[in-house]
Amino acid sequence: MKTLAAFLLLSCLIAGEVNGQDRSSRARCFCVDKGLNMVLLKNLDKVEIFPPSPSCNKHEIVVTLKNGAGQKCLNPDSKFTKNVVLKAIGKRMQQSVPHSTTTGTVKSSMTSSTSAPTAFK
Amino acid sequence: MNVDSKTTFSMKDFSDYTDLYNYSDYNDNESYGAGAVCTQDSSMYFDSIFKPILYSLAAVVGLLGNGLVLIVLWKKRAGLNVTDIFILHLSLADILLLLTLPFWAVEAVKEWIFGTPLCKLTGAMFRINFYCGIYMLSCISLDRYLSIVHAVQMYSRKKPMAVHCCCMIVWFFCFLLSIPDWILLGANKDSRRQDRTECVNSEALSDFWVLVNRLIYHFLGFIIPAIMMVFCYTSILLRLLLGSKCMQKKRAIHVIVALVLAFFISWTPYNIALMADTIHTNRTDNNQTSCETRTTLDVAITATSTFAYMHCCVNPILYAFVGVKFRQHLLDMLRPLGFKLKGRAGLVSRKSSGWSESVDTSHTSAF
Numbered sequence: 001m002k003t004l005a006a007f008l009l010l011s012c013l014i015a016g017e018v019n020g021q022d023r024s025s026r027a028r029c030f031c032v033d034k035g036l037n038m039v040l041l042k043n044l045d046k047v048e049i050f051p052p053s054p055s056c057n058k059h060e061i062v063v064t065l066k067n068g069a070g071q072k073c074l075n076p077d078s079k080f081t082k083n084v085v086l087k088a089i090g091k092r093m094q095q096s097v098p099h100s101t102t103t104g105t106v107k108s109s110m111t112s113s114t115s116a117p118t119a120f121k
Numbered sequence: 122m123n124v125d126s127k128t129t130f131s132m133k134d135f136s137d138y139t140d141l142y143n144y145s146d147y148n149d150n151e152s153y154g155a156g157a158v159c160t161q162d163s164s165m166y167f168d169s170i171f172k173p174i175l176y177s178l179a180a181v182v183g184l185l186g187n188g189l190v191l192i193v194l195w196k197k198r199a200g201l202n203v204t205d206i207f208i209l210h211l212s213l214a215d216i217l218l219l220l221t222l223p224f225w226a227v228e229a230v231k232e233w234i235f236g237t238p239l240c241k242l243t244g245a246m247f248r249i250n251f252y253c254g255i256y257m258l259s260c261i262s263l264d265r266y267l268s269i270v271h272a273v274q275m276y277s278r279k280k281p282m283a284v285h286c287c288c289m290i291v292w293f294f295c296f297l298l299s300i301p302d303w304i305l306l307g308a309n310k311d312s313r314r315q316d317r318t319e320c321v322n323s324e325a326l327s328d329f330w331v332l333v334n335r336l337i338y339h340f341l342g343f344i345i346p347a348i349m350m351v352f353c354y355t356s357i358l359l360r361l362l363l364g365s366k367c368m369q370k371k372r373a374i375h376v377i378v379a380l381v382l383a384f385f386i387s388w389t390p391y392n393i394a395l396m397a398d399t400i401h402t403n404r405t406d407n408n409q410t411s412c413e414t415r416t417t418l419d420v421a422i423t424a425t426s427t428f429a430y431m432h433c434c435v436n437p438i439l440y441a442f443v444g445v446k447f448r449q450h451l452l453d454m455l456r457p458l459g460f461k462l463k464g465r466a467g468l469v470s471r472k473s474s475g476w477s478e479s480v481d482t483s484h485t486s487a488f
Contacts, residue, residue: 027325027326027328027331027402028159028161028313028415028419029159029313030158030159030160030313031156031157031158031159032157032159032411032412033155033156033157035155035156036155036156045131046129046130046131047129047130048127048128048129048130049127049128049129049130050127050312050313051126051127051312052324052325053310053311053312053313053314053325054309054311054314054319054321054322054323054324054325055161055311055313055314055321055325056313056325057324057325057326057327062158070158071158072156072157072158073156073157073158074156075156085130088130089128092130
């Protein structure tokens with residue numbers, strides 16, 4: 001009985017080691033560092049927001065720059081991100097209320113677009 | 122603010138802010154390489170080429186070898202000895218693990234198309250047999266150690282059920298290790314991996330748990346079995362070397378060295394790759410080479426893990442076919458099919474009196 005209890009405890013200790021075959025819980029976020037604090041809006045082509053997913057437990061913001069300049073990570077905690085990107089999210093959320101949309105689900109505790117933006121949780 | 126799925130904005134979403142935003146935060150001198158994006162596209166491409174080829178090869182070769190072992194042992198099931206029973210369970214574990222490889226190959230090429238229930242089953246089956254195969258090797262080494270060095274029969278040939286019970290305990294322990302797989306694995310889409318559905322946990326672990334799980338794997342899956350095997354086989358070698366020289370003992374020594382080398386050659390590179398990945402992940406690194414380093418580590422882990430699974434293909438050769446008696450049984454089985462016996466197959470090697478204490482073990486094994 002004690003042996004069984006020990007095995008069960010050991011099994012619980014490994015509770016998180018769940019990654020199918022051999023990915024061995026490798027963390028593979030897109031962003032190596034915190035990311036840029038801001039980019040020139042005129043250089044922006046696209047902004048993508050990635051929620052936590054099986055290979056990364058953080059929110060990440062990846063911007064695609066114009067003229068083949070590639071992709072960069074944006075710091076989710078920078079003032080630029082909070083003032084521009086998060087407001088765009090709020091704006092889209094408001095626009096999606098009157099009619100259905102296939103855009104990714106966006107939830108917000110903001111009561112109006114004039115509320116102070118909050119950081120990603 | 123919660124964003125539950127990947128969200129994309131184009132320029133028009135920001136048109137209201139273009140002229141208003143204060144650029145005081147903008148710094149042209151922000152460090153070179155800051156904001157680098159490391160996608161997994163390269164390593165995913167490598168997986169989609171490498172895994173189908175190697176996994177198919179491993180599955181075919183391994184299933185043939187282990188299947189043959191099962192057939193031979195089944196034919197002589199009335200007279201199985203201790204080592205035979207461990208080898209039987211080892212082959213069963215290897216077969217079950219190899220059967221999961223085609224699923225992972227399909228996942229690497231396309232995505233996980235088999236649904237969540239089969240994901241749980243395949244993942245758990247992989248883990249159970251991954252650990253079970255390694256622990257059966259440890260049991261075999263322990264049995265041989267007790268038989269040869271201490272002349273202790275852990276189990277009597279008259280009580281094969283005791284050996285089966287020992288194996289069932291190992292299976293049960295490995296089943297416990299797979300419980301998290303049954304609970305948490307699922308077919309989940311990953312927006313960072315080309316939006317593919319994969320057989321993974323739905324959420325990534327925190328860095329702390331990643332580290333804990335790595336350490337547990339290293340100890341349970343490699344260090345403990347390795348210590349057991351090294352200790353047991355080293356003791357056996359020392360005992361053999363103390364005795365008189367003879368051809369059969371030399372052969373036994375070669376087999377033992379091959380067993381240990383095969384284990385370490387198979388598993389050490391994989392453990393080293395995992396350790397390197399763990400070290401790299403936990404180090405703050407703000408330079409461009411980290412993208413290349415991460416891709417290299419991904420490729421290394423895929424290659425070394427595949428190499429480790431090849432151990433399932435080698436086990437039949439190392440543990441079963443080296444046995445003189447085993448090969449005789451195999452030839453007896455093949456004779457009705459029309460295979461011709463080689464002339465020297467009729468020869469019977471003589472045992473010196475020094476072998477009397479391990480006569481039971483020599484029934485199947487090479488020594």
